[in-house]
Amino acid sequence: MSNSLKNVTNINKKEFQKDLIGWFEREQRDLPWRKDQDPYKVWVSEIMLQQTRVDTVIPYFNRFISEFPTIEALSNADEEKVLKAWEGLGYYSRVRNLQSAVREVHEQYGGKVPNTPKEISSLKGVGPYTAGAILSIAYGVPEPAVDGNVMRVFSRILSIWDDIAKASSRKVFEEAVRAFISHENPSYFNQALMELGALICTPTSPSCLLCPVREHCHAFEEGTQNELPVKTKAKKQRKVQLAAVVLKDTEGRTVIQKRPSSGLLANLWQFPNVEIHLPVLGDREQLLSNLKEEYEIQCDIGELVGHIEHVFSHLVWNINVYEGTLVEPIKSSDTLKLVDQEEIESFAFPVSHQKMLRQYYKKE
């Protein structure tokens, strides 16, 4: 056993399970993905919930399941529509991986989500947490599903001082879950840990007096609940300067381009823009030369109409936005289009460019 788990044997496992699961049965929230245990819906919900709040996910989940209700529906869906359904949720590789994996299930597993750790973990976008979540919730398999909640809850219950920001710490908490998980109801056990983390055992000012398992909690006994878990700070975001142009033709249509199929905001659509490495050249000159060289677009760059700051988890965009007009017509392609106000609605944009769309495109 890991040295971090020296307190495991001090806790009555059966009593702990009973108190935790009993609380979950009484207090669990009524959430749309809890209406049944359809493995596909459990899967979709778990992908959406990665690093994303429950309140944010709810409307996306309802719309997504309404539009793509089954494995087959999502397998056959147009990628553009799937991305559009994810627009605004962030971490867009999640949905590309999801559709790719769903297609694999459709073709290789006869449309049935696999129920073994090895098979399910081999699917794109399904890591250790998601594998355990689907296996336990959809199939009742007693596998750990260790997310940030579970690490926080168990760091307090067992007084584990490992840094939860380190990837290597996850296995310590998986070991803790394996020591306590209910084999009668792994689904409720795992969900209860996360629900407890979300509602009671919160990051700051946990509600210990309302906690159903405070009698089992070492941190509560020692008064260290506000010092746990240990988590090192994230480093600051890098700043990136951009210049973008809302480029119109003589009929009021606007140029949009598709982002590369990998990296930041992959496959989303945007207004033409360039990263400004050297400010000395000037935004207009760099936009002009980029559009000419990359797309053979001849245009005039007009007024600076505004600027947008957009904060990502790991960087900050500062975008100067210009108006522009096409000098000669362009040819549409898979990655470059001229669209009117109605057509543009069907393309998925990152939030930063949605702001441009609202502020600088729909005028006049």
Added chain:
DNA sequence: GACCCGTGGTA
């Protein structure tokens, strides 16, 4: 292990 990959809410 370090870094990349989004967004909106909150103290």
Added chain:
DNA sequence: TTACCAAGGGT
């Protein structure tokens, strides 16, 4: 305003 956060995974 700043910093941190929220049901992680890929490379």
